[in-house]
Amino acid sequence: MRIVAANWKMNHLRADATAFMETLKAGWKPVEGVVAAVAPPFPLLPLLQGLAQGTPLRVYAQNAHAEAKGAFTGEVSMAMVQDAGACGVILGHSERRQYNGETEATLLPKLKAAAAQGLAPMLCVGETLAQRDAGETLAVLKAQLAILAGTGFPGLAIAYEPVWAIGTGRVATVAQIAEVHAFIRGELKALLGDQGAATPILYGGSVTPDNFAEILRVPDVAGGLVGGASLDPAKFLRLLELAAG
Ligand SMILES: O=C[C@H](O)COP(=O)(O)O
Numbered sequence: 001m002r003i004v005a006a007n008w009k010m011n012h013l014r015a016d017a018t019a020f021m022e023t024l025k026a027g028w029k030p031v032e033g034v035v036a037a038v039a040p041p042f043p044l045l046p047l048l049q050g051l052a053q054g055t056p057l058r059v060y061a062q063n064a065h066a067e068a069k070g071a072f073t074g075e076v077s078m079a080m081v082q083d084a085g086a087c088g089v090i091l092g093h094s095e096r097r098q099y100n101g102e103t104e105a106t107l108l109p110k111l112k113a114a115a116a117q118g119l120a121p122m123l124c125v126g127e128t129l130a131q132r133d134a135g136e137t138l139a140v141l142k143a144q145l146a147i148l149a150g151t152g153f154p155g156l157a158i159a160y161e162p163v164w165a166i167g168t169g170r171v172a173t174v175a176q177i178a179e180v181h182a183f184i185r186g187e188l189k190a191l192l193g194d195q196g197a198a199t200p201i202l203y204g205g206s207v208t209p210d211n212f213a214e215i216l217r218v219p220d221v222a223g224g225l226v227g228g229a230s231l232d233p234a235k236f237l238r239l240l241e242l243a244a245g
Pocket of ligand 1: 229
């Protein structure tokens with residue numbers, strides 16, 4: 001199975017989402033084994049879910065809180081994003097680690113809350129440039145993945161996003177992606193057994209229609225988590241076509 005996931009981040013209004021879905025529906029020929037997902041900002045979840053009716057598009061939230069309810073001003077719960085139309089949730093994106101203080105300590109309760117709510121988690125991992133330059137890449141990834149120990153998370157996907165490749169136009173090399181994805185696969189097998197052997201591992205970081213085919217040929221790459229290029233429905237469609245082979 002391949003997954004092409006659009007992370008819109010803090011982009012798009014209702015009109016943009018509507019136009020995106022019109023273009024997508026006009027050109028998309030869904031094929032077996034290729035999953036398309038879009039993670040819009042929270043306010044667009046219900047609209048997108050409605051627009052996606054009759055299509056296999058999966059709607060994800062970009063984040064949600066670990067607690068079920070309470071005095072957490074500005075937060076939304078797993079149940080809320082599900083109620084608003086999400087079937088899954090991105091967790092641990094590097095921008096949330098950088099700007100919102102997400103750590104393994106905050107992410108483990110979120111993973112458990114997502115699973116309890118029946119939301120498929122997409123856990124993002126990846127090293128900074130300083131960590132790569134210091135030779136710490138695999139150790140960083142090992143620590144980020146360790147929160148998966150001993151618990152199965154239905155619908156789990158991993159997104160490997162080297163922080164230095166996000167939004168920079170500097171895509172990781174095929175050799176770098178191959179090394180890290182093989183390492184992640186080994187860790188997942190050790191942590192989760194059979195589920196770890198089958199968990200999709202996506203690559204993210206300056207994915208475009210020009211480089212996606214090459215990235216998809218790397219062993220253990222099961223698709224992409226795409227930021228900038230996913231805002232343009234024509235480019236997103238092209239990525240889906242490339243994933244379909
Ligand atoms: O979630 C998506 C990633 O952060 C990649 O973003 P990008 O495709 O704009 O580099």
